[in-house]
Amino acid sequence: MYKEYPANKEALKNPDTSYSFTVMRPGGNDTALVMGVIRSGAMRKEINDVLLGIYKNVEQVGFVNLDPISPELMMAGGEFCGNATRSTAWLVLDGHPGEVNIKVSGVKGKLRAGVTPNGEAFAQMPIYADTSRITKDGDNRIVEMEGITQYINFNTKEIEGLSLDEIKQKAMALIRAKNLDRFPAAGVMYSKKEGSNWRIMPIVYVKEVDTLFAETACGSGTTALGLVLAQQKGESIKDVPIVQPTDLPIKVSVKFDGISFGYAQISGPVEKLVEGTLIQKEEFPYVVEQVTHPKDLESALGKGGLTSLYKDIFAEAPYFESFTDAAVNGFFEDYRRDGILLLASNRDGVIGFGAAVPLKSVPDIAEKMGIPPEYRGNRWYIADLGVKREFRRRDIGKKLTTDTIRGIQALGGKVVDLRTSVNNVIALSLYRQLGFMPIPGVTQEVTGERISGVPKTDTRMFLSKNL
Known part of the structure; x- marks a missing residue:
């Protein structure tokens, strides 16, 4: 069984510990990044559940090493997240223009990420060159990426008039029906063209931490749609804005020669919201923030x-x-x-x-x-x-x-x-x-x-x- 919201836990198992964290807003997809990479999945889940319980706006939690020589991002569920990768790069570089190579959970190699001269954060996305990783399901597409698989659903009429909870339930049923819950993370991207722009409604399930979110922005879903658009066009696309539920765009670029994919990247603004410390004292977790x-x-x-x-x-x-x-x-x-x-x-x-x-x-x-x-x-x-x-x-x-x-x-x-x-x-x-x-x-x-x-x-x- 999946849970729509994190477990209602009030204590971490390790007493008298503290964790520094920063809450970032990449395209509206509020993300808590905890300082220090924790290898234990069970411990990551405990911290994940506490932070999501305190910060109702936060949708995901990652654990980071901000050493510019060997930066690393480990998501709570071991999945890949493009927006968290962008946010990590921004923190490593302290918002200054530059580029780093980041080791990210769910991905075998390191990814390029950094900050552009205009202050936007970008991240290379872990795509497969082989176009067979994109499979047809009627008019829709299933896009396999390293760390996450996305179902691009162009039939947005099926969610018109539904509540957010009903949309989430419908997406989860689709994930199960297509056997996508076998992957570390899977999402349904309801995708609609509005004039010359595309808009997505992302629903993402993360297996290890057992969460289902209607995300306010989704970098991997944006990339998956970008791959499909490049394949349909038969050529590369550059800085195509995909409007997120926050009404903010995330730009996607995909190199495609008509035979195979070369490189994919997302970019957009990132904002630091909160810096604080999660304290576990006598089985009582709380945060202190400025x-x-x-x-x-x-x-x-x-x-x-x-x-x-x-x-x-x-x-x-x-x-x-x-x-x-x-x-x-x-x-x-x-x-x-x-x-x-x-x-x-x-x-x-x-x-x-x-x-x-x-x-x-x-x-x-x-x-x-x-x-x-x-x-x-x-x-x-x-x-x-x-x-x-x-x-x-x-x-x-x-x-x-x-x-x-x-x-x-x-x-x-x-x-x-x-x-x-x-x-x-x-x-x-x-x-x-x-x-x-x-x-x-x-x-x-x-x-x-x-x-x-x-x-x-x-x-x-x-x-x-x-x-």
């Missing part, structure tokens, strides 16, 4: 529950503070725009946050601490930290703080300052554990509206740490 895109923050504030989480945390002792949604959203937009904003999330939403801004951006705090303007340039201020009540005492606050400090160091910061309530015993214990020392004689009386509706004043103290 939020830089406005849309990601908007999603976290709303669907992710960040706004309500902030209000709930500061409504508790020792603060008992009350904030409007607009005020909270404004805080986080300032953090995202001016400083460092980290979020901790699990499959249910945001469970923690940490934020820091340059000290010069909060002059009232700097003045209270007695720091002259000329000494504020290399100092940062940890402005916020909070963890959902039921997830405390799992070192999430510590992880958010240490990652914030690393981010500050990467930006050249030399000193970190912060402020907390003199009654916040748990926070003070954490900060002292991390090397923060109280600034003697510096306190601040802060008055704010409480959940009771009555303004109240409490005492805050300042702490500092040299980096």
Whole structure:
């Protein structure tokens, strides 16, 4: 039996481990790339399931070695993926023009991939020269490629009016009927010509991780259609745009002399969405990521529950503070725009946050601490930290703080300052554990509206740490 969505697993089997990852968007086909190639298929599947459970937009997971001398991509199911290959090349080259040869799962030899002068990422596609690898099935075609086999279905009328789930079920039934599920990965590319352009609706099944996705973009499906178009035309094609479900095109080029195929390549824009770390702590997986895109923050504030989480945390002792949604959203937009904003999330939403801004951006705090303007340039201020009540005492606050400090160091910061309530015993214990020392004689009386509706004043103290 196949599962339409990843298994609902909440824990990796290896305790107290962490994995750095980057989420890329090649043509809309959001892909998580985990740093480090893991050979165990079972372990790859566990990480795959956790990341897909947390990031609902991510459709596939790969494991990468970004060494430019010997780069490698291993997909979670051992299949081949053209868009993940393009994304890996982009990361290896850090988005700069160039070319590398990448070892990719599902393919015997290395593939050329890189970044063009205009910033687009490209990847050689693993095709067979022999045209007999393309077989007719009525008006449709079955295209065998290394690592994946695609069924090019020109009969798009059969899916008109169907829901996405119904289309997926129909595609899976076709994959089984044609015995394509014997391959590591198989897809059905519903392909339709619209004017001078082609558009595809890709449904892809990956055997080892047992997933079925209606993909937002598909590089191998784009290539398979390109092979069929070149064969029908009887000659090579170059940079033919194939419109994906995202309405973004992926361009395909195929060399064909009328007898055999020579080379195939896909190209198009690639965007880095998220960098983060997957943490497994006491059989509890969560991710910590830095939020830089406005849309990601908007999603976290709303669907992710960040706004309500902030209000709930500061409504508790020792603060008992009350904030409007607009005020909270404004805080986080300032953090995202001016400083460092980290979020901790699990499959249910945001469970923690940490934020820091340059000290010069909060002059009232700097003045209270007695720091002259000329000494504020290399100092940062940890402005916020909070963890959902039921997830405390799992070192999430510590992880958010240490990652914030690393981010500050990467930006050249030399000193970190912060402020907390003199009654916040748990926070003070954490900060002292991390090397923060109280600034003697510096306190601040802060008055704010409480959940009771009555303004109240409490005492805050300042702490500092040299980096």
